[in-house]
Amino acid sequence: MKDTKKRKLQMNILGKHEKLWTQLFLRTKVRTFKLHLHGVEHYSSDHSELIVSGDSGNLWKFIKSLKNPMFFVKLDKIIFTFID
Secondary structure, three states, X not given: OOOOOEEEEEEEEEEEEOHHHHHHHHHHHHHHOOOEEEEEEEXXXXXXXXXXXXXXXXXXXXXHHXXXXXXXXXXXXXXXXXXX
């Protein structure tokens, strides 16, 4: 049986995005990858912070899925940090 350690991930999303659509999109992605949402902060129209936790494998899948283009978000960069 695999050791499934729960980890916490902090993500800073930089780039032009609409708060409402981005929030809905991210909440759907979080549920899809069976992660737990701990908080979302929208600092401005081009900076949001998201904290999620879950299995390491699912966190990496979540990160990779954000690399795909989204029509309502123009991302400049995503900075992620694992916190425990």
